[in-house]
Amino acid sequence: MTAVTPAPPAPTSRKSPRTTGTPRRTARETSRGYWIYLLPGAVGFIAIVAIPFGMNLYYSLTSWRGVGTPKFVGLDNYIRLVADPAFWASFLHSGAFIVAMAVIPTALGVFLAAVLFDYIAPKFGTRAASILRAMFYLPQILPIVVAGVLWKWLYQPQYGILNTVLDGVGLGGLRQNWLGDADTSMLAVMNVLIWLQIGYTVVVFMAGLSRVDPALYEAAEIDGAGWFQRFWSITIPQLRPEIAVVLITTSVAALKVFAPIYVLTRGGPGTSTIVPAYFSYSNFFTTTQVGYGAAVASLLALLVTIIAIVLLRYQTRNAEGFEK
Amino acid sequence: MTTTAPAPDTVPATPVRRQKPARTNRNARSRRGISGWTVLILLAGAAALMIFPFWLALINAFKPSTEYIADGPIGIPTQLDFTAIIDFWVGVNFNQKLLNSVILSGSVALIAATLSLLSAFAIGIGRLKGRVWILAVFMLAFTIPQEALVYPLFVLSRELNLYDSLLGVTIILAVLQSAFGTYMLASVLGSFPMEVLEAARLDGASRFQILRLIVLPLTRSTLAVLVTFFFIWTWNDFFLPLVLLPSASNQTVSVSLGALSGQYTSDPTALAAASMAGILPA
Numbered sequence: 001m002t003a004v005t006p007a008p009p010a011p012t013s014r015k016s017p018r019t020t021g022t023p024r025r026t027a028r029e030t031s032r033g034y035w036i037y038l039l040p041g042a043v044g045f046i047a048i049v050a051i052p053f054g055m056n057l058y059y060s061l062t063s064w065r066g067v068g069t070p071k072f073v074g075l076d077n078y079i080r081l082v083a084d085p086a087f088w089a090s091f092l093h094s095g096a097f098i099v100a101m102a103v104i105p106t107a108l109g110v111f112l113a114a115v116l117f118d119y120i121a122p123k124f125g126t127r128a129a130s131i132l133r134a135m136f137y138l139p140q141i142l143p144i145v146v147a148g149v150l151w152k153w154l155y156q157p158q159y160g161i162l163n164t165v166l167d168g169v170g171l172g173g174l175r176q177n178w179l180g181d182a183d184t185s186m187l188a189v190m191n192v193l194i195w196l197q198i199g200y201t202v203v204v205f206m207a208g209l210s211r212v213d214p215a216l217y218e219a220a221e222i223d224g225a226g227w228f229q230r231f232w233s234i235t236i237p238q239l240r241p242e243i244a245v246v247l248i249t250t251s252v253a254a255l256k257v258f259a260p261i262y263v264l265t266r267g268g269p270g271t272s273t274i275v276p277a278y279f280s281y282s283n284f285f286t287t288t289q290v291g292y293g294a295a296v297a298s299l300l301a302l303l304v305t306i307i308a309i310v311l312l313r314y315q316t317r318n319a320e321g322f323e324k
Numbered sequence: 325m326t327t328t329a330p331a332p333d334t335v336p337a338t339p340v341r342r343q344k345p346a347r348t349n350r351n352a353r354s355r356r357g358i359s360g361w362t363v364l365i366l367l368a369g370a371a372a373l374m375i376f377p378f379w380l381a382l383i384n385a386f387k388p389s390t391e392y393i394a395d396g397p398i399g400i401p402t403q404l405d406f407t408a409i410i411d412f413w414v415g416v417n418f419n420q421k422l423l424n425s426v427i428l429s430g431s432v433a434l435i436a437a438t439l440s441l442l443s444a445f446a447i448g449i450g451r452l453k454g455r456v457w458i459l460a461v462f463m464l465a466f467t468i469p470q471e472a473l474v475y476p477l478f479v480l481s482r483e484l485n486l487y488d489s490l491l492g493v494t495i496i497l498a499v500l501q502s503a504f505g506t507y508m509l510a511s512v513l514g515s516f517p518m519e520v521l522e523a524a525r526l527d528g529a530s531r532f533q534i535l536r537l538i539v540l541p542l543t544r545s546t547l548a549v550l551v552t553f554f555f556i557w558t559w560n561d562f563f564l565p566l567v568l569l570p571s572a573s574n575q576t577v578s579v580s581l582g583a584l585s586g587q588y589t590s591d592p593t594a595l596a597a598a599s600m601a602g603i604l605p606a
Contacts, residue, residue: 033531034450041443041462041506044499049465052476059475115367123360135371138378143560145578146602150377153595161380161397168398195374256469259562263582277563280471285567290475301472308467312460 053301059294066288077295086271087296090279093186094255097275100190101197101257102250106243108194109201112136114235116202117209118217119227133206137199144196148263151192155179155264179265182272189264189273193257201246208242209235248311255304276300381603384596385409392593408597416580417572418601425559425576428490428497433554435498437547440505445535447506448513449521459510465503470563478567493568497558505550512546513539577602 060077062070081087121129139147154161155178163175178188212234220230236243258277261267267274267282276296283293380397385408387401412418443462447455477496478487486492516539524534540547565579575583581602 034446034452037442037446037450037531037535038452038458041439041446041499041502044439044495044502045462045465048477048496048499049468049473052473052480053468055476055479056472112367112370115363119360119363120367123356124364128364132367132371135375138375143578143581143602145560145562145582146599149581149584149595149602150381150599153599154377154380156595159392159397164397195377198374252467256471258471259578259582262562262566277469277471281474281563281567284475284478294472294475297469297472297474300469304467304469305464308463312463 056294057298059291060298062291064290066284066290070291073291077291078299080292081295081299086274086279089271090274090276090296093273093275094257096186096190097193097254097257098251100193101254102247104194105197105201105250106247108198109205109246110236110239110243111231112198112202113205113209113239114231117206118230118235133202136202139196140199140203142196144259145263147192147196148260151188151195152179152264155188180269182269185265185269185273189260192260192264193254196260197250200250204242204246205239208239212238244314245311248307248314252304252307252311255300255307378603381596381599384593385600387593387596389593408593409601412594412597412601416584418577418580420573421575421577421580424490424574425578428494428565428576429555429558431494432497432501432558433551435494436502436505436554437551439498439502440509440550441535441540441543441547443502443506444509444513445539448510449516449534449539450531455510459507462503462506465500466507470500474564474567477564481568488569488571488574490569490574493565496564496568497561501554501557505554508550509543509546512543516542 059070061072061074063073063076064070116129116132120132142150157163157175157177157180160178162178166172166174176184178184216234216238217230220234225233256277257275258281261273261275261278262281265273267278277300280293280296280300283289283296383400384392384397386404386406387408388403388405389408391399391401391405446452447458452458481487481492481496484492486495520538521534524538529537559576560578561576562578562582565576566582569575569579572580581598584598
């Protein structure tokens with residue numbers, strides 16, 4: 001105690017010369033010394049993100065096979081892209097993967113979360129609901145590559161589970177080379193992605209529902225609202241912020257999808273499952289058309305950045321709403 | 325008091341949860357009915373379908389391939405057979421891949437957390453001018469598709485002799501992931517109690533002392549979460565390790581499994597064994 005009591009006078013005396021200036025100057029003086037702590041992060045960012053991204057933009061304006069000197073060709077790569085059916089196919093498939101990774105899992109996730117929260121939990125107890133939730137979540141703990149290997153095995157045409165089961169129940173006529181046939185490969189890959197994503201949306205939406213005031217549901221029930229009425233008028237409006245964030249983040253993830261394609265189909269057969277990420281990868285490292293691949297990657301980066309900015313703006317607006 | 329008394333022994337949780345048992349007692353148990361059970365059974369069926377692939381991988385990884393050919397994939401194996409797992413493990417030198425993954429994920433997690441803390445300290449505590457913009461630029465590192473960086477990184481790392489080395493990939497992934505950590509920690513530190521810092525400054529604490537003695541202990545739990553995230557992300561990361569670690573002795577678990585998916589398709593239980601080996605560390 002005695003050591004502490006003398007302390008207060010000392011700081012005030014030390015503080016007084018500083019406070020003679022404006023408080024703003026004091027704040028600036030202290031913040032100047034903090035720049036040095038930003039240095040490692042800033043150097044890393046410049047070396048790993050800024051410079052490579054600039055180089056990638058430059059490559060996209062050149063014709064280069066990866067060896068020798070790049071030849072500057074202006075916007076030729078982009079002009080070629082517009083006429084390339086594989087390019088349009090890849091972005092079209094991105095749309096399909098947004099359906100498979102964002103739209104369907106969100107719709108199913110809201111529905112399943114509502115059933116678990118507003119039907120199973122009150123009737124059979126929260127324990128039943130959380131066991132079911134854990135089962136839906138399980139695919140999420142898998143590394144994506146492992147999920148790919150697992151499904152490749154399930155889809156395998158000769159001895160794979162799916163075809164064996166079809167044979168077993170007498171539907172052998174429905175046997176398919178699921179991943180090897182251009183008609184089914186896209187659906188097969190989408191199925192894997194839906195399987196992977198549902199757990200994420202169910203868990204996020206159930207967490208969202210637990211913050212909803214239960215009195216809302218009780219009042220609706222007393223007023224005679226059925227389950228579907230409660231679903232439309234309470235669950236969906238209450239979950240709107242979560243739905244928006246989940247839709248945007250999973251859409252960005254869908255645009256970037258690479259590992260499942262690499263493991264399951266390598267974009268094939270033909271270009272039936274090609275996506276921008278795999279398209280640029282194969283241009284870089286398989287056909288070594290570096291400039292062309294860089295152009296694809298730049299366009300993808302542009303698209304993702306636009307969506308990310310929308311996301312950030314939405315989040316800051318929401319946060320402001322919270323403070324008010 | 326008497327009305328709230330039954331609550332704690334069911335769910336010791338938030339007030340939101342506490343309401344639920346009351347509802348259960350009021351009307352639900354008596355109204356389970358046929359429709360209730362139907363919904364439960366449908367939902368349990370859907371959930372079982374979700375975990376069915378895991379079950380198949382589990383039973384077939386330990387099934388002799390002769391039995392697989394004779395009885396198909398659904399039957400439960402009559403004997404435990406480790407040959408498929410062992411063949412895979414030895415065939416790809418899985419110990420080496422596990423070691424690589426542990427080293428890479430561990431060092432990325434620690435370096436990325438340190439970088440995040442330093443940057444967030446400058447932004448959140450130092451209140452740098454234009455910090456909103458600095459954060460926005462950092463976030464670009466997190467959202468940008470890695471395809472738009474990979475070829476230049478490939479070229480640069482070859483020039484710097486960091487190609488096909490765990491060190492190179494460690495640096496790259498640490499910087500990319502620290503962007504998220506910086507964003508998260510900066511928002512935590514932005515609401516840091518200013519009186520504490522002011523008091524420390526008045527007592528003559530240097531900036532480094534503030535970081536080490538005040539900020540670090542108080543953000544320990546957030547840092548622990550970040551380290552866990554970074555570790556898992558790196559463990560599961562596929563694209564950059566695939567490109568930058570071509571040689572078998574440097575590959576990670578994810579890359580080796582991805583590369584394997586093209587081969588081995590003649591042996592029906594090999595892929596099941598491989599995916600089990602991939603699941604086990606998780």
